[in-house]
Amino acid sequence: QKEVEQNSGPLSVPEGAIASLNCTYSDRGSQSFFWYRQYSGKSPELIMFIYSNGDKEDGRFTAQLNKASQYVSLLIRDSQPSDSATYLCAGEGSRGPGTYKYIFGTGTRLKVLA
Amino acid sequence: EAQVTQNPRYLITVTGKKLTVTCSQNMNHEYMSWYRQDPGLGLRQIYYSMNVEVTDKGDVPEGYKVSRKEKRNFPLILESPSPNQTSLYFCASRGPGGDLGSYEQYFGPGTRLTVT
Numbered sequence: 001q002k003e004v005e006q007n008s009g010p011l012s013v014p015e016g017a018i019a020s021l022n023c024t025y026s027d028r029g030s031q032s033f034f035w036y037r038q039y040s041g042k043s044p045e046l047i048m049f050i051y052s053n054g055d056k057e058d059g060r061f062t063a064q065l066n067k068a069s070q071y072v073s074l075l076i077r078d079s080q081p082s083d084s085a086t087y088l089c090a091g092e093g094s095r096g097p098g099t100y101k102y103i104f105g106t107g108t109r110l111k112v113l114a
Numbered sequence: 115e116a117q118v119t120q121n122p123r124y125l126i127t128v129t130g131k132k133l134t135v136t137c138s139q140n141m142n143h144e145y146m147s148w149y150r151q152d153p154g155l156g157l158r159q160i161y162y163s164m165n166v167e168v169t170d171k172g173d174v175p176e177g178y179k180v181s182r183k184e185k186r187n188f189p190l191i192l193e194s195p196s197p198n199q200t201s202l203y204f205c206a207s208r209g210p211g212g213d214l215g216s217y218e219q220y221f222g223p224g225t226r227l228t229v230t
């Protein structure tokens with residue numbers, strides 16, 4: 001049973017628009033959540049992490065966490081063609097603090113149209 | 115330069131022939147992990163290690179072995195590879211957490227394995 005769910009997409013947005021990527025999780029014990037960007041044929045790279053309810057902003061990126069609804073999202077403002085990639089959501093599993101057991105979603109493919 | 119290296123990057127082998135994929139990191143990270151990535155299934159954790167001589171199973175450990183004898187190295191061993199282990203494999207490392215930088219998980223470049 002999958003524990004982190006994402007819509008596979010593709011999600012297509014015009015250049016300059018806001019891209020909204022969503023993720024739900026089933027493990028209520030998960031403490032931290034991560035968004036990775038993965039270009040085709042490349043390894044994942046961390047974009048944002050969040051562990052408190054609410055919003056966290058870093059440049060054009062905003063991560064949102066709602067633990068009551070078990071929902072994580074990533075907003076990308078002023079989307080650029082270079083943002084076109086697959087975005088992976090991951091939760092850190094609940095075997096205890098710092099247990100480093102990650103569950104990844106299958107990723108959402110984002111296409112930013114010039 | 116902070117990095118995670120994997121070797122080989124590409125490997126084609128036959129069923130049953132033991133192989134090892136090496137992973138090394140130069141960041142003095144305690145945590146290291148192996149993942150496999152398959153279309154439609156995403157990244158799945160195979161094994162992880164929280165420190166030297168401390169390893170634990172991820173979600174898909176069957177058919178794999180690991181060891182952590184040195185902090186910098188975390189090899190993945192396939193004793194008897196089968197075609198269903200054909201996949202893209204990533205090694206990753208991370209600091210212990212607790213401050214901003216340590217939550218970043220650094221991934222290696224990947225090893226594409228084909229078992230015929």
